Amino acid sequence: MPRRRRTVAQHARLRSPHPFTQLVKLLAVAATVVLVAVAGVTAYTAVDLTSEYVAEAVVVENQPAIPPDLGQLEGGVNMMVVGIDACEEHLKALFGERCEGPDAEGQLNDVNILLHISDAPRRVTVVSFPRDLLFEAPACDTPDGGRWGGGYVQINEIYSYGGLSCVMTAVSDMSEQQVQFGAMVTFGGVIEITNAIGGVEICLASPMRDENTAIDWPAGPRTIQGYEALQFLRTRYGVGGSDLARISNQQQYMSRLARKLVSEEVLSNPATVFRLASTGLRNVTPTQSLTNPLTLVQIASAVKDVPFEDIVFVQYPTVTASSDANRVEPNYAAAQVLWDALSANQGIEVTGAVGANDGVVAEPAPGETAAPTDAPEVEPGTVDPTTGSVALPESITGSSAAQQTCSNGVVN
Numbered sequence: 001m002p003r004r005r006r007t008v009a010q011h012a013r014l015r016s017p018h019p020f021t022q023l024v025k026l027l028a029v030a031a032t033v034v035l036v037a038v039a040g041v042t043a044y045t046a047v048d049l050t051s052e053y054v055a056e057a058v059v060v061e062n063q064p065a066i067p068p069d070l071g072q073l074e075g076g077v078n079m080m081v082v083g084i085d086a087c088e089e090h091l092k093a094l095f096g097e098r099c100e101g102p103d104a105e106g107q108l109n110d111v112n113i114l115l116h117i118s119d120a121p122r123r124v125t126v127v128s129f130p131r132d133l134l135f136e137a138p139a140c141d142t143p144d145g146g147r148w149g150g151g152y153v154q155i156n157e158i159y160s161y162g163g164l165s166c167v168m169t170a171v172s173d174m175s176e177q178q179v180q181f182g183a184m185v186t187f188g189g190v191i192e193i194t195n196a197i198g199g200v201e202i203c204l205a206s207p208m209r210d211e212n213t214a215i216d217w218p219a220g221p222r223t224i225q226g227y228e229a230l231q232f233l234r235t236r237y238g239v240g241g242s243d244l245a246r247i248s249n250q251q252q253y254m255s256r257l258a259r260k261l262v263s264e265e266v267l268s269n270p271a272t273v274f275r276l277a278s279t280g281l282r283n284v285t286p287t288q289s290l291t292n293p294l295t296l297v298q299i300a301s302a303v304k305d306v307p308f309e310d311i312v313f314v315q316y317p318t319v320t321a322s323s324d325a326n327r328v329e330p331n332y333a334a335a336q337v338l339w340d341a342l343s344a345n346q347g348i349e350v351t352g353a354v355g356a357n358d359g360v361v362a363e364p365a366p367g368e369t370a371a372p373t374d375a376p377e378v379e380p381g382t383v384d385p386t387t388g389s390v391a392l393p394e395s396i397t398g399s400s401a402a403q404q405t406c407s408n409g410v411v412n
Contacts, residue, residue, distance in 0.1 A: 112167065126313045131155065135170075183284050183287070189282075197260055202223075207409055213235045219409070247315050
């Protein structure tokens with residue numbers, strides 16, 4: 001690989017979080033992971049809320065036994081979080097053509113996130129896979145006891161063939177990472193979480209307009225919840241029409257949600273915490289490995305001291321698909337650098353842009369100047385001597401939870 005220049009991310013100045021926030025730092029990872037982590041926080045005061053959560057747990061094919069102490073898991077902890085665009089009855093009108101015609105009953109896994117929690121020292125890496133990703137998926141069991149043969153397929157179709165277990169099998173095969181836990185949530189569930197905490201403030205660097213999702217918003221900060229949360233998470237043309245840009249936009253939402261969740265406004269209010277927890281339990285479908293309250297608490301505890309700069313969101317690297325210019329295929333060489341670093345328990349450093357296809361832009365912190373341009377060159381796959389982390393190829397875009405990003409809205 002050619003040598004590349006390291007870019008220096010701009011970080012916001014963050015105050016030290018309240019001690020109580022450490023237990024729920026997992027909430028800083030993703031909107032969907034919130035549903036899982038909060039369950040552990042409240043398991044001892046609201047056991048009755050978990051009955052339905054446990055009853056709907058998914059059996060995962062070839063799932064290895066989970067030790068009682070997660071510290072015994074070699075290579076860290078991996079959790080697959082899948083977001084489904086199911087046409088829930090109360091949301092059908094909001095999905096437009098997606099919920100009309102013969103395909104309305106289908107369930108597509110449009111959001112696919114692999115959450116990795118490293119061994120000590122603890123770091124968190126969130127890898128988002130594009131919905132338009134074409135690849136060779138392995139065969140897997142189906143929920144009805146059958147067998148799906150796998151093959152060259154778009155990743156967001158896999159759930160409709162084999163459910164959550166099949167998605168986990170496919171991502172585990174692609175990444176060579178053992179995935180011990182999984183959770184599924186619908187877009188409606190994410191909306192409920194957003195509502196439970198009183199909305200999330202996002203940032204628009206320029207006006208955002210998208211007639212497909214009925215967005216017509218001015219530039220600047222905006223607090224979204226309810227229908228607006230769904231609009232923001234689904235918009236594609238509002239950030240230029242690219243699914244890769246949409247992922248970067250969704251990652252902004254995750255980071256902003258994290259800030260809200262660890263704020264005194266939420267965690268100092270017991271009623272809000274309980275409402276958030278009960279909402280999460282009602283809206284998540286976990287794997288059987290994720291139904292033990294002690295396991296949930298251990299996962300939360302594993303990341304309680306991870307600083308925001310070590311919680312990194314990245315997008316799985318891709319190239320244009322040879323069979324379809326509107327789809328993408330894996331960039332296996334670039335991805336291998338990421339997987340090797342995670343397997344070796346090394347930190348990672350994003351050297352590429354904060355988002356793909358200009359979906360988001362960095363928001364400078366008050367008083368900060370532009371990033372220096374004379375940073376030393378660091379070859380991808382090697383350890384940066386100034387940070388001690390592995391420099392990722394520039395084709396892997398992303399940002400840390402310590403960074404502020406804004407949607408780079410494009411008029412449609």
